[in-house]
Amino acid sequence: MSERAGVDGDALVAFTQALVRIPSVHDPERGWNEEPAAELVAEQMRVFGWTPEFDVVAPGRPNVIAVVDGDGPGPTLMFEGHTDVVTEGDGWTVDPFGGEVRDGRLWGRGSADMKGGLAAMLYATDALVRRGSFPGRVVLAALVDEEGMMAGAKHLVASGRTDGVDAAICCEPEGGEVCHVAKGALRLRVELTGKMAHGAMPFQGRNPNRAVGSAIAALAELERDLHVRFGEHPHLGRVWVTPTVLRSGEAVQMNVMPATASVWVDVRTIPAVDHDELVDELTAVVVRAAADHGITVEVEIIDDRPAVATPEDHPLVRALLDAHGAVTGQPARLGGVPGATDGTVITSRGGVPSVVYGPGGKWIAHQADEFVEIDDLLAHAAVYTAAADRFLRSGPP
Numbered sequence: 001m002s003e004r005a006g007v008d009g010d011a012l013v014a015f016t017q018a019l020v021r022i023p024s025v026h027d028p029e030r031g032w033n034e035e036p037a038a039e040l041v042a043e044q045m046r047v048f049g050w051t052p053e054f055d056v057v058a059p060g061r062p063n064v065i066a067v068v069d070g071d072g073p074g075p076t077l078m079f080e081g082h083t084d085v086v087t088e089g090d091g092w093t094v095d096p097f098g099g100e101v102r103d104g105r106l107w108g109r110g111s112a113d114m115k116g117g118l119a120a121m122l123y124a125t126d127a128l129v130r131r132g133s134f135p136g137r138v139v140l141a142a143l144v145d146e147e148g149m150m151a152g153a154k155h156l157v158a159s160g161r162t163d164g165v166d167a168a169i170c171c172e173p174e175g176g177e178v179c180h181v182a183k184g185a186l187r188l189r190v191e192l193t194g195k196m197a198h199g200a201m202p203f204q205g206r207n208p209n210r211a212v213g214s215a216i217a218a219l220a221e222l223e224r225d226l227h228v229r230f231g232e233h234p235h236l237g238r239v240w241v242t243p244t245v246l247r248s249g250e251a252v253q254m255n256v257m258p259a260t261a262s263v264w265v266d267v268r269t270i271p272a273v274d275h276d277e278l279v280d281e282l283t284a285v286v287v288r289a290a291a292d293h294g295i296t297v298e299v300e301i302i303d304d305r306p307a308v309a310t311p312e313d314h315p316l317v318r319a320l321l322d323a324h325g326a327v328t329g330q331p332a333r334l335g336g337v338p339g340a341t342d343g344t345v346i347t348s349r350g351g352v353p354s355v356v357y358g359p360g361g362k363w364i365a366h367q368a369d370e371f372v373e374i375d376d377l378l379a380h381a382a383v384y385t386a387a388a389d390r391f392l393r394s395g396p397p
C-alpha cells in the first residue's frame with residue numbers, strides 16, 4: 001500500500017484492525033467498556049511522540065487527549081473521534097470483532113463508526129508533523145460514550161478542553177460529504193396521570209390510555225404543522241416528531257385501569273427550530289389533548305441536542321472542501337449529519353465550530369457486516385493532513 005500525503009497506509013490499516021478487535025461496547029454485564037481502546041490510542045500517541053492525558057469521565061471510561069504543538073503562533077484545530085461502539089447485534093457473516101481485511105474492505109463493528117476515522121486522524125496528524133513545520137496546534141480527542149449520552153464530549157467541554165480551540169473536525173463516517181450542518185435532537189418523556197380504577201367500574205377512574213391516543217394524534221398534527229412552517233432543509237430534510245416508546249399498565253392486570261402512562265418522543269430538528277419554543281409548543285399540544293380526558297401531563301426533557309451549523313465559508317469548511325478535491329480528484333460535496341454527534345456538543349456547548357467528515361458510508365453505522373473501504377480510509381487520512389495544513393495556515397488567531 002502506498003503513502004498518500006505522507007500517511008503510512010499499512011500501519012493505519014493495521015492500527016484500525018487492532019482497534020476493531022477490542023470490543024469497546026459500553027456493556028457492564030459483559031465487563032466491556034472503552035478503556036482498552038483508549039489505552040491503545042494512548043499507546044499509539046506515545047509512539048508518535050505525543051503525551052496523551054486521560055480524563056476519566058466514569059469508571060473505565062476515559063477520554064484521551066493529546067496536544068501536538070506546531071512551530072509558531074496560529075490557530076488550534078481539534079480532531080475528534082469516539083472509542084465506543086454500539087453492540088454487535090445479530091446477523092453477521094463475519095466476526096464482528098475480527099477486524100478482517102477482505103475484498104478491499106476492513107470489516108467489523110466500529111470499522112466505519114468510527115475506529116477508521118479515529119485511526120485516520122492520528123496517522124494524519126503524524127504525517128502532518130513529519131512533513132515539516134506548521135503553525136498553531138492540533139488537539140486530538142478520543143472520547144467515550146458518543147453512542148450513549150455523549151458524556152465524553154460533555155466532559156471535554158466542561159473540563160475546559162475546548163477552550164481556545166478554533167474549529168473541530170469530527171471524524172464520523174459521512175460517505176465523503178463535508179457535513180457543516182447537523183440535525184438537532186430532543187428526547188422527551190411525556191407522563192400522563194389519571195386515576196386508577198377497577199375495569200368493572202371505569203367511571204370511578206380517569207384512564208390515561210385514552211389520553212395517550214389523543215396525544216399521539218395531536219403530535220402527528222404538530223409534525224404536519226412543523227413541515228409547513230419550516231419546510232425542508234437542503235441537507236437535513238424535515239423536522240420529525242416520533243413517538244417511540246409507550247408504557248402503561250401491566251399485562252397480568254388487564255382488569256385494572258392504570259393511574260399513569262408514559263410516551264417517549266424522539267424529535268429531530270433543523271437549525272431554524274428553537275428547542276425551548278418547540279418543547280413549550282409540544283407540551284401545550286399534549287396538555288390540551290389530555291385535558292379532554294381529565295388527564296394531567298408533565299413533559300421531561302431527557303436530552304437536548306440543538307441542530308448546529310458552521311457557515312459554508314468558514315476556513316475549516318473551505319480547507320476540507322479544497323483538500324478533498326486535491327486528494328481524491330473528485331469535487332467535494334457539502335452535506336448534513338442526520339443525527340447528532342459529539343460535534344453537536346462541541347459546537348453547541350463549547351462554542352467551537354465543527355465539521356463532520358470521515359471514512360465510511362453514512363448509512364453503514366450500527367448495521368451487521370459493518371465495513372470501511374480501505375481506499376476510503378487512506379483517502380480520508382490524506383485529506384485530514386492536507387486540510388489541517390490548509391486550515392492552520394489560514395491565518396490568525
Ligand SMILES: [Zn+2]
Nearest residue numbers: 113114146172
Ligand atoms: Zn459514531
